[in-house]
Amino acid sequence: MIQFIESLLRLMDKATEAGSRHAARQYGRRSVLAKTGAALIGGALLPMLPFDRTGGSAFAAEGEDETTCDYWRYCALDGNLCNTSGGTTTACPPGSSASKVSWVGTCRNPNDNKDYLVSYNDCCGKASVSGSTFCFTSERERPGYRMGLYNDINWCMANTDKGYHCTVAVLVGVADE
Structure with missing residues (x-):
């Protein structure tokens, strides 16, 4: 038995x-070290990559239309929708720039029944487009003396180009209970 083990080990x-x-x-020491180093650094950087932590709950569910005023994220929006004016729900159209100041609303997402803080930024620098969807939803709006919660202001006033074009609705985060 010992001889069998010795021959197997040999x-x-x-x-x-x-x-x-x-x-x-086939492989030099440098290439092995380079590949090992790349694997170690890549493995260390992997946790820093962005990923969606919302589980898809913060976005439109199937069947929801982000181009209509009754989309949940537009609960405090007053203006033209950027996604019907050449932009998207969260990005200004080319040739316009986001206002440097904005107002914030708290909107309930019916898909997960959570309240989200939504920042409404006017897109400035272009004339308004005919045919874009205009929304006036003022859920929980505050009077004009509460500037950050009031949507009836030309929020392009802080920009160089003061012409209003449309409004985007950017999720800021989940509202505290």
């Missing part, structure tokens, strides 16, 4: 030596 030793010599002929 066989494994020869196979390991042959594999190591083959790898040494």
Whole structure:
């Protein structure tokens, strides 16, 4: 039995030596070190990559139309929808820029029954487009003396180009209970 184990160990030793010599002929030390280093650094950077932590709950569910005023994210929007004016729900159309000041609303997402803070930014610098959807939803609006909660202001006043074009609705986060 001992002889069998010794011969098996010799066989494994020869196979390991042959594999190591083959790898040494095929790959240099520098390439092995470079690949090992890249794998270690890549593995360390992987947790820093962005990913969607909302589980899809913060976006439109199937069947919801983001181009109509009754989309949940527009609960405090007063203006033209950017996604019907050449932009998207969260991005201004080309040729316009987001206002430097904005108002914030708290809207309930019916898909997960959570309240979200939504920042409404006017897009400035272009004339309004005919045919874009105009919404006036003032859920929980505050009087004009509460500037950050009031949507009846030209929020382009802080920009160089003061012409109003449309409004985007950017999710800021989940509102505290």
